[in-house]
Amino acid sequence: MPHSNISVSASRAFVEVFELPPTGSGPLDGMRFAIKDLIDVAGWKTGSGNPSWCDSHPPAVVHAVCVEQMLKAGATGVGKTVTDELAFGLLGHNDFLGTPLNPRAPDRLPGGSSSGSASAVACGLADFALGTDTGGSVRVPASNCGIHGFRPSHGFVSVAGVNPLAPGFDTVGILAADADVLARVAVCLLACGPAPQAEPASVRLVLEAFELCDPEVREALGGAVRRLRECFGSRVAEVSLRDVVGDEAGGEMAAWRETYCVLQWAEIKSSLGAWIAAARPAFGAATAASFALTDQLDRGRVAEAVGRRESWFRRLRRALGPADMLCLPSVPALPPLRDDPLPVRSPGSGGASSYYPRTLALTSIAGIGRLPQVSLPMGQVGGVPVGLSLVAGHGQDAFLLEVARRLNS
């Protein structure tokens, strides 16, 4: 449940607060939504979490298509929210704009890059929020802040008016405090009716993904997995990702992360490299280190990574029928403590330094597979939230959201 006594300023979630009235009436009547500041709102600069970006780009002249859809369905926009710089981060830390409050764990990071959107919802300052998710930027903050997060199938929600990061993975996602709201908003965004039924044929617990996690996270999700078994009985079973995709490398989470990172870094350099070279923007230290990785990438590896991505995409498409699901932890570890050194992106030797590689390994499954994923706030470790994720087949978003609703009821 969201908190209700936190002020806008205490949340540190917003870069702008306004009231954007609905342009129609529909299923979102009366709802208030926040908008990640990577998404255009007419008349405002889309700051992308970086002052140099903000300074070197003109204001938006129209709302992004996804914002138009929400307003037309009856929702009211309440403000623009903090993002990690240029959406290239999973921590929810921003040297320029501060760290939005994680109300469920105030000493920990909210997760990013849709940090302000997650914080606004968790603080009760919006019924839902629009975020973007390239490599986990909705799913991770949803998990950290104890709310619901949805990444749609890639390519089914318009990204027009949303600043690109890595277009082969970029999506517009949703954060919401409950599964009912999440489904209602998603149905508008996807322009699909609710699924006729939500009886999964199979729910496969991805062994390698659970093994990757800290023991406390696995334990914290034990109750959630029991709930799945109560609901769906013997259709819940463990599976190796190696068997799902039918090759040896598919069983190594590091191979998923590596394939994802080569493609993400190549696309980020294509999307933002020319601007960075010309504008020489000021970056926070962690952001600068992340962009340095995209500079160091050997682009001769791109074609091979495309090959592996498409091979796994096709195998996942074959493996996941219209009512099949994968289940995995949303994150491998609790949200990092605010006062600790920030986790770094390049693989380290374990411990805190393995936060990024492990998190990206988990989130890359849906990314590579273009699959929809929902993170459900079904676990906690000493009050700190941890999400359980369900992943469905490509284009089976309505089914996925209905199953999430059912689990929540």
Added chain:
Amino acid sequence: MPHSNISVSASRAFVEVFELPPTGSGPLDGMRFAIKDLIDVAGWKTGSGNPSWCDSHPPAVVHAVCVEQMLKAGATGVGKTVTDELAFGLLGHNDFLGTPLNPRAPDRLPGGSSSGSASAVACGLADFALGTDTGGSVRVPASNCGIHGFRPSHGFVSVAGVNPLAPGFDTVGILAADADVLARVAVCLLACGPAPQAEPASVRLVLEAFELCDPEVREALGGAVRRLRECFGSRVAEVSLRDVVGDEAGGEMAAWRETYCVLQWAEIKSSLGAWIAAARPAFGAATAASFALTDQLDRGRVAEAVGRRESWFRRLRRALGPADMLCLPSVPALPPLRDDPLPVRSPGSGGASSYYPRTLALTSIAGIGRLPQVSLPMGQVGGVPVGLSLVAGHGQDAFLLEVARRLNS
């Protein structure tokens, strides 16, 4: 067959000529390819067919992902090709850069916006070319210039490093003089193996699409349709688009065009509107008129158009099994004469003024359905080429290309 005695300068197809050596060896060894100047080549400005765009943007620092893929597979880049301004045009006319030669019909327009890419291939100056196709920008110039053109399923080829026009429809496509080369390049770009077999279960001639065409175009494609019937017998049958999508509006080609245009114009305004408002670029008269339409769009119509698009997308997905195809003319009319007034985009009362609405009606089927389409040079009217198009299900690109190869052999 491409011409072989036309010089680079006589083709007027290129904005830059260079030699970009391969970075690997593979199925495209020894092949030479041209690159639409909407796609990044490291070290060069991506001019997008408009001098103001070129002046206000820095040079690319890396190749677009699609260019990396071609180089790695063994191909050599030979130059950057003319595009209609910002890729927003189907004519192949550019007030600033001139009109690339249509060698098969020198008194007619080559078609756009991948005009230079089509011209370079048709003039024999490249084995294949990369283009982009949002609303027909590969398919239309392929048809006009008498070569093969391929628009992939939306979302399966990286658009990183490609200037966006309308991201919900933008694709990177291929132009080639023969179906063998087309398939070989496409298999690299899509990172898929060739389809195991290419035996269509059904080939449905879309009645409304043929009815929309000038009688001479229908007649010119008569032989191509007979060839289809020879190859595939009784599996070739006529169908109404109304029955394919199962609603009354689906039988009206104007409804397809209208749905497409509302979304395309909304996304174009989101992608380029802020830059246009801030930079006040110089446009040719026809381009200025096109962008004026995006300004006049009532964005309150966007949500409804998204709803119709997604409804038709889902119905096409159900209707087209893995071996089903639609067949339709690539264009409704011969390429406009170079010396005639340019066709205008907004619907007129018929005749030449209906060129744009009718062309967009035909191309919008694959656009709305996110479907792959190949235009085959199978017809002519007094020597002027007209293409026949095949459309397959979402993600069935390899199958589609194999059928195209078979028809060509």
